[in-house]
Structures are given as structure tokens and as C-alpha cells.
Amino acid sequence: MSRRVPRGRSGSWRAAVLLSAIACGSALVSCSSDNGGGGSSTASISPPNASNFTGSAPSAIASAASSIIASASERASSAAASVSARASEFAASVDADTARASATAQKELKNVQGSGNATSEVSMTGLPTAETGGLRAVLVTITNKSGKTASYAVQVDFKNPDGKVVETRYVGKENLEPGKKAQPVVVSRQPAEPQLTAVLAKAQRY
Secondary structure, three states, rough: OOOOOOHHHHHHHHHHHHHHHHHOOOOOOOOOEEEEOOEEEEOOOOOOOOHOOOOOHHHHHHHHHHHHHHHHHHHHHHHHHHHHHHHHHHHHHHHHHHHHHHHHHHHHHHHOOOOOOHHEEEEEEEEOOOHHHHOEEEEEEEEEOOOOOOEEEEEEEEEOOOOOEEEEEEEEEEEEOOOOEEEOOEEEOOOOOOEEEEEEEEEEEE
């Protein structure tokens, strides 16, 4: 004789069985379970394969550092070359303007005793090295304070810290009208160190 489960209780029983099956399935997915051998199986994560990676941080950093250093060296070399070029250009322009005048001035001053008769008509001003490519240069201003056209010869000595003359330069201006000015430039060819002082040695009006 079979027993019949009441309709209401049959629905509840089926729901309980379904929930139990879902719970078990969830447990199988998310939890460890015993196998027949008495051991346990666990989910494992394999480490990444190192052969799949390319490059390395240390070498990349070293490469970037080398690139920065090379770039800085290149800029420094370029700047040095630029300064040297400006110095050569400045010296060449001065030589072109004063070569003949320098020779004439040196000749006129050869037999001049003392400081000459025109030191009061000559003044000197040092030029910024930024304008001369790093060269030591002096702007010589000659002003004709006499009442007639005259020519001038000027000698500039460069002295070291001990007061010794280490270099002499000559400039001049011919046929300068009364009240007019001439401004030739004297350039020293000595090294930047030690510091030298430009001194007006002679100035002759003739």
C-alpha cells in the first residue's frame, strides 16, 4: 500500500531537494572536496612564464641615462663650438679693421718718449666677454680735442697680477677731425687665466 504525499508538502520537498543540489554544486565549484584517494584537490594559479616578457627595467633605465648623458655632452660640445666660432669671428672682424692702423701706430710710437702727448684724449672700456666670444677685449675711445684734424697712435699694455707686461697691442686713427671720436678695439690673445689688466701705455697725436 503506497503512501501519497500531500500536494502541499510535495512542493516543499521538491524545493528542498533543488536547493540542496544548487548548494552542493556551489560547494563543488568554490570549495575543496575530498576525492576517493583520501587526498584533497585545490585550485592552483600557475606563475607567469618568464620567457613571455621582453626587456628589463634596469637595462631600460641605463639606456635612458646614457641617452641623457650623450644628449647633454652633445649640447655642451655644440655650445663650446659656438663660443669658439664667435670668438674667431670677432677677432677676425677686429683684425680686418685695425691691421693697417696697428702697424702705423706702432711705427709712430717707436721713438716716442714717455706716455706721449695725447693720453688725455684717450679712454678705455672693457667689453663684456658675451659680446667677444670669451676674448678679453678693450674699446679704445680716441677724441680729437685739438682744433685741427690730427692722427693718433695708441699703445695698450696687458699686465698680469704681478704688474708685468705680458702683451702689447697698438691701435690708431688717421685724419680724425676736431671734436670727432674714433673707437678701435684692442683684443688680447692671452689665455683667460690669469686675469690681466689693460693699461694705456702711450698715446700720441701727430
